[in-house]
Amino acid sequence: MRIVALGTGPFAVPTLRLLADSGDAELLAVVTRPPRGRRGEPAAPMALAADELGLPLWQPESVNLAESVERLAGYEADLLLVCDYGEILKPPALAATRLGGINLHGSLLPRYRGAAPVQWAVLNGDAETGVSVIQMTPGLDAGPVLGEARTPIDPDETAGDLEARLAAMGAEVVQRVVAELAAGAAQGRPQDGSQVSKAPRLKKEHGLIDWSRPATQIKNQVRGLQPWPRAYTFAPQAKGEPLRLVVDRAEATDADGAPGEVLEADERLLVATGEGALELLEVQPAGKRRMAAAEWLRGAKLSAGASLRSG
Known part of the structure; x- marks a missing residue:
């Protein structure tokens, strides 16, 4: 042949x-x-x-x-x-x-x-x-x-x-x-x-996390957008514009709160969604390397009660 x-x-x-x-x-x-x-x-x-x-x-x-x-x-x-x-x-x-x-x-x-x-x-x-x-x-x-x-x-x-x-x-x-x-x-x-179902080409906008969606769906978004364009959100900072935060690994769990609300920000980073909560396990803040969420939290000055944003 x-x-x-x-x-x-x-x-x-x-x-x-x-x-x-x-x-x-x-x-x-x-x-x-x-x-x-x-x-x-x-x-x-x-x-x-x-x-x-x-x-x-x-x-x-x-x-x-x-x-x-x-x-x-x-x-x-x-x-x-x-x-x-x-x-x-x-x-x-x-x-x-x-x-x-x-x-x-x-x-x-x-x-x-x-x-x-x-x-x-x-x-x-x-x-x-x-x-x-x-x-x-x-x-x-x-x-x-x-x-x-x-x-x-x-x-x-x-x-x-x-x-x-x-x-x-x-x-x-x-x-x-x-x-x-x-x-x-x-x-x-x-x-x-x-x-028939369609699978259109991905765009960077597909990566933006909507915290009103269920935690399981957001976890699938994190998984499905690797290695490109990767899922991301925005975290508040003490000064300046919110920080773009890429989420590379996450796990869905049971917890309640307003969508995007940070429920825990000490040894782990737990965020409420529209249904359940998502524990962020690995992240990459803008301008830095990929790291464990716990490592990022040690210098991020993020506290429970803050809100991650969808833009």
């Missing part, structure tokens, strides 16, 4: 490595999104992996340009393998290979179609998620499912930790689907349109 792999971010790297190491496919090239030109910006994870594996690297401005489609066709590949690429492929690009394209997606489709499926599964407090490999069509993440794998989500697992697990799981599913396609045995399952 002759394959051109399209990917940019880290989610695609385990799949590339597994196919390269197994020898199950002939990898003709790796296509990544080009650098954005920011000084000091590190190379894309897939670009680094391609270099390490000795694979040809191509970074077009758009894979959908006529000259890009022509180059894709020139590889005479059997299949495009797309994962964490960053651009939606249009029909001419998908038609540049014998079998079109397959895509590895970090959810159990049709749930969480879109750019941030892993994060939204954690944000919503789901107990289970998985990966899907689909035959690509013009619709966003809408093609027939060729293979999938399921896994429970640990109640304390962050989106970053879960994404790493799913990337490894997904590599094995892709390997199986590629073998089935090579044997002519792959069978696609149409997605149930009535079960």
Whole structure:
């Protein structure tokens, strides 16, 4: 099976490595999104992996340009393998290979179609998620499912930790689907349109904590927004503007108070929410390193009765 792999971010790297190491496919090239030109910006994870594996690297401005489609066709590949690429492929690009394209997606489709499926599964407090490999069509993440794998989500697992697990799981599913396609045995399952949900790209504003929400939901927000954009609130200071305080680890518990009210601020930092309370375990105050909340409290001059704000 002759394959051109399209990917940019880290989610695609385990799949590339597994196919390269197994020898199950002939990898003709790796296509990544080009650098954005920011000084000091590190190379894309897939670009680094391609270099390490000795694979040809191509970074077009758009894979959908006529000259890009022509180059894709020139590889005479059997299949495009797309994962964490960053651009939606249009029909001419998908038609540049014998079998079109397959895509590895970090959810159990049709749930969480879109750019941030892993994060939204954690944000919503789901107990289970998985990966899907689909035959690509013009619709966003809408093609027939060729293979999938399921896994429970640990109640304390962050989106970053879960994404790493799913990337490894997904590599094995892709390997199986590629073998089935090579044997002519792959069978696609149409997605149930009535079960579609969306997973839009995250923004920094998603990190702002609304203390009127239940503690369990805020904990999920803290977990789901790591490593980016991270959950945050604002703490009062004796002088000046409130301090932006990133919350990196927290635990929901039972306690009552007005939303945002600091219930304890000595050995632990306990904050009331709209339902229950949230103990902040690890924080990062603006301009400082990440630390245990108890360590921050020793110099923060925050006392019970103060209020954390949502802006």
